[in-house]
Amino acid sequence: MNQELIPYLTFENTKDALEYYKLVFGATDVFRESPTAKQAAEMAFNDDVDLDSMTMSAHFKIFGKEIWCADSFLGKPVVSSLISLMFKVDLDDSDAVTEMENLYKRTVESEEVKVIVTLEKKSSGNRYGQIVDKYGITWIFNAIRND
Template structure:
């Protein structure tokens, strides 16, 4: 089981646009995107007149070094759910990681393109915690643990 990874996988109506948003607002890196081939489009029964370059079969990006995969929803419009959140957790004893998390939170909030649910600040436990929801309904939790 040591070779097992759990990678968040997000589904969007337009992943190409979502990737632009996450690059601009969250500063994500290592962005990759693959459009479907004509054969794949045929196998998925997509309309022949669709612009394949606008569609995303698979994409990924990194945020604070963590991988997130994503793709277009080819099964219809994705449903927004508050049941799943993505947590970025760092050890507050690692000053570089703590600063990176703080900087990311400030960047995201400064964009004014997220809704702040909980301001990222020190709690009575000594840990730091904050929460935002992005324009796609994804909840991002920022946590610094002692």
């Protein structure tokens, strides 16, 4: 059975969020599609709405992991500390650890995130850190031994 669990985020303005994730996180493989006129009619949008500024579906990759997103068409999304996304790498895979550390460093140096836990070696021997982005999403960086 081929299954995946893919994060799906909702933003007030996904078009802006995509730019943020490209700039701050180095998001790649960015795809965005606006609602069609037919979809807008089905969703009872006002005739004067700018469809190009709206996002029906989008996705991007960070650290090689796919994330999907769209605009919140049911009102303003609520920021919640309940949403966390974790990157987990094998501590013995030096290339993966370096790539994760570089991503963490990039986000922190952008000054567009809040550092919750500095990425460093912990007493367990693991490397761990946390940041929160401007949308309230917590990103966890975790390098552990896969025993």
